[in-house]
Amino acid sequence: MIEIREIGRQFNTRDGGTFEALKDVSFSVKDKEFFSIIGPSGCGKTTLLKMVAGLVRPTSGQIVIDGSPVSGPGNDRAMVFQHFVLLPWADILTNVGFGLEMRGLSRRESREAARPFLDRVGLTGFAEHYPHELSGGMQQRVGLARALAVSPDILLMDEPFGALDAQTRQLMQEDLMRIWDVEQKTVIFVTHSMDEAAYLSDRVLVMDTHPGKVREVLDVPLPRPRDEAVRTTPVFNELTSHMWHELRGMIGDPTAPAPE
Amino acid sequence: MRNMTRQNRNRLLSVIGLLAGLVLWEVIGRLELSPAFPPFSAVLAAVVEVWSSPRFLEALKESLISIAIALPPSIVLGVAIGLLIGRYRRVEWALDPLINTFLSLPLVALIPVLFLIFGLGRGSILATIVIYTFFIVVVNTAAGVKTTDPEIVEMARSFGAGEAHVMNRVILPSALPLTFAGIRIATGRAIRAVIIAEQVIGLIGLGGLVQRLGGAFAVEQLYAVVLFVGLFGLVSMEAVAIAERKALPWIIAQEETEPAFQGA
Amino acid sequence: MVTDQAAGATDVELTLAARGGSSSRWTPWLFRIGSVGLVLLIWELYGRAQDTTLFFVPFTSVVTALWELVQTTEFWDAFRQTFIPFIWGWLLSLVVGIFLGLLIGRFPAFDALTKPYVTFLNALPISTLVPIAVILFGIGYPSRILIVFLFGVIEVTLNTAAGVRYVNRDLVEMGESFNGTQWRLFRKVILPASVPGIMAGVRIGTGRAVVGMVVVEILLVAVGMGRLILRYRGRFQSAELYAVVLALILFGILLQVLARRIELRASRWKSEMEQVA
Structure with a gap:
């Protein structure tokens, strides 16, 4: 169980004022739950995720995972990044094994242990390729395999498909x-x-912006396993149009992008 | 605010580093380990004495005159050639091998030949300054021209801009940051050039003074001149950087533009 | 201020250049060879037009003199005497410069502490330190090594530090997220990502070290190549003097070409990445 307790983050601005990026954000995520955070850009959702990852410290509040507060990155969590962030000088297998290497395995051991995860994301034949030889979708599969390889309990995904084109994006969603x-x-x-x-x-x-705060938490009452057909059901449409309605109110702000 | 405190902390550390170094210098000097390390206090006394001495001021004047004669034309010519190279392929093809050669060779090795051609006097010093500065301005200007966004050129063309207009309103402004970076580097190199050429001659200018003080084992005075030369280099390059910020207000948010080329 | 992106800038396809007429694959080479040939021709003709070859020596005479020079043992003895202190000073500047650069790039506090010295030495013409080196060590190998070292070390330090400092923030954050030690983060992310900056430092530092080597020869009491220069000047053998200078220049260019090659090889992943982006 992940508890986000009254998280806030403030920045001091150049002119001496303060800017509130996040304010009183509280919610909790259950074990084995697939929990999404949606909101216009600038609402602090990525910052919030990095706080759970232990990469960014909140200025107030606390994040508690299974009873212990987060003070930094931990072996129970792994992150998938929006822009993949692969090591350009290392081949794919070394990239997948990178997290294991950071945790003390030798290069050889981590490459060996990485192999099954490469298979799991469907890149079996690409072990010896380099990141620049792969398409964006394939690079993000490497990013996903790298996170899975350290066997985390919690997977933190920061707009992982945001940099991909629409078709690739849909394929990646299904694979995920x-x-x-x-x-x-x-x-x-x-x-x-x-x-x-x-x-x-x-x-x-659903997050609100300026400052970023919780607007509401929606249940998705769709049965699992899901497939493409789910996207045409009335429940799905009702849900997305509700979100659209919620987010639309924030679009008066010119810095907010139109939701898709 | 957090950034500013970090900046202040770093400034404080720099001051501490400087003071610690000076104390260490003083201690080493007092230990009389080597005549090459007089105590800092003795050097400071020499600074007061030397920086106002007529001999020093005369030498400084000589060096400044050489830079003032040679550097401006070298820069002007360098910018002109650089613009041509950046804009016209054939000029680039023709001059590229020559300029690349001059950028990768140890220019200082040419000094004996320059002395043969121009004699042991100001002519050789001026020639040294020119070869030290000209090529660096050329390549940075040419590289600046090439940073122009081709889409902006197309945009300008689509609004009916002719070659002269494109050059003036699009290419020149795009090239300016790197051109200034080239001039900044050239300023530092001009000082290097004048000093080394004067050192080889051994009679005139600050370089000559360095050689004569070294030959006379006047170590404190020698340090005083070396300190001056280093600070003078710092101040000159900072002056160009300030001019740069004044001339290019639109890149004020950025840090100093990195030169594309520095040469060997 | 320090990184040098020569390759990037020269390889830019000149989409901006105003073309003129049609050009085949060979046209650029025609221009290149033509202009170099023209310069050599002017050098040759101007040299021959002089009343005396005391000051300005025609190109062919220089080449002939160099050819004869390299067949003498005296030349190679002089070269060795110049080369040995150069090698030591150069290697020392690389080792110390990379080490200091890594510290400065990685630890902002160390950067701040050393900043006054690095900034001053970067602005100072290092040749002014030659008399001090002589007072310290005399005119033997130690001061020659010291001078070469001082010439090279600053550029290596600055470029290495820049390489470390400008490692992609995202890469560092990604590394941190996998919860390894600081040392592993440094070894597996920051160090490999800094290699292009370090190698740029090695190349530029090598160029500066060669300058230091030549400065030693023309400012110190001459033993190596510098003694040859002095002697030929004294005997008015200008063609031979030009030849020695040409030999020094060729040596400098050769080292630059080698360093450039090593740099490109070590930074290959970077250029490949940029091609894709």
Whole structure:
């Protein structure tokens, strides 16, 4: 169980004032739950995710995982990044094994241990390729395999498909669904696509902006396992149009992008 | 605010580092380990004495005159050639091998030849400054031209801009940051050039003074001149950087533009 | 201020250049060879037009003199005497410069502490330190090594530090997220990501070290190549003097080409990445 307790984050601005990025954010994520966070850009959803990862410290409040407060990155969590962030000088297998190497395994051991995860994301033949030789979708599969390889309880995904084109994105969503059905991990998934949030999640947190705060948490009453057909059901459409309605109110702000 | 305190902390550390170094210098000097390390206090006394001495001021004047004669034309010519190279392929093809050669060779090795051609006097010093500065301005200007966004050129063309207009309103502004970076580097190199050329001659200018003080084992005075030369280099390059910020207000948010080329 | 992106800038396809007429694959080479040939021709003709070859020596005479020079043992003895202190000073500048650069790039506090010295030495013409080196060590190998070292070390330090400092923030954050030790983060992410900056430092530092080597020869009491220069100047053998200078220049260019090659090889992943992006 992940508890986010009254999280706030403030920045001091150049002119001496303070800027409130996040304010009183509280919610909790259950074990094995697929939990999405959606909101316009600038609402602090990525910052929030990085706080759970232990990469960013909140200025107030606390994040508690299974009873112990987060003070930094931990072996129970692994992150998937929006821009993949692969090591350009290392081949794919070394990239997948990178997290294991960081935890003290030798290069050889971690490469060996990485192999099954490469298979799981469908990149079996690409072990010796380099990141720049792969398409964006394939690079993000490497990013996903790298996170899975350290066997985390919690998978933190920061707009992982945001940099991909629409078709690749849909394929990746389906693959992620399939993998998650087998792995059964807690996932916190940041996105700005309503469609993606509804398709993947058990619950969706809709965030407000300026300052970033919780607007509402929606249940997604769609049966699992899900497939493409889910996208045409009335429940799905009702859910996405509800989110659209919620987010629309924030679009008066010119800095907010139109939701998809 | 957090950034500013970090900045202040770093400034404080720099001051501490400087003071610690000076104390260490003083201690080493007092230990009389080597005549090459006089105590800092003795050097400071020499600074007061030397920096106002007529001999020093005369030498400084000589060096400044050489830079003032050679550097401006070298920069102007360098910018002109650089613009041509950046804009016209054939000019680039023709001059590229020559300029690349001059950028990768140890220019200082040419000094004996320059002395043969121009004699042991100001002519050789001026020639040294020119070869030290000209090529670096050329390549940075040319590289600046190439940073122009081709889409902006197309945009300008689509609104009917001719070659002169494109050059003036699009290419020149795009090239300016790197051009200034080139001038900044060239300023530092001009000082290097004048000093080394004067050192080889051994009679005139600050370089000559360095050689004569070294030959006379006047270590404190020698340090005083070396300190001056280093600080003078710092101040000159900072002056160009300030001019740069004044001339290019639109890149004020950025840090100093990194030169594309520095040369060997 | 320090990184040098020569390759990137020269390889830019000149989409901006105003073309003129049609050009085949060979046209650029025609221009290149033509202009170099023209310069050599002017050098040759101007040299021959002089009343005396005391000051300005025609190109062919220089080449002939160099050819004869390299067949003498005296030349190679002089070269060795110049080369040995160079090698030591150069290697020392690389080792110390990379080490200091890593510390400065990684630890902002160390950067701040050393900043006054690095900034001053970067602005100072290092040749002014030659008399001090002589007072310290005399005119033997130690001061020659010291001078070469001082010439090279600053550029290596600055470029290495820049390489470390400008490692992609995302890469560092990704590394941190996998909860390893600081040392592993440094070894597996920051160090490999800094290699292009370090190698740029090695190349530029090598160039500066060669300058230091030549400065030693023309400022110190001459033993190696510098003694040859002095002697030929004294005997008015200008063609031979030009030849020695040409030999020094060729040596410098050769080292630059080698360093450039090593740099490109070590930074290959970077250029490949940029091609894709």
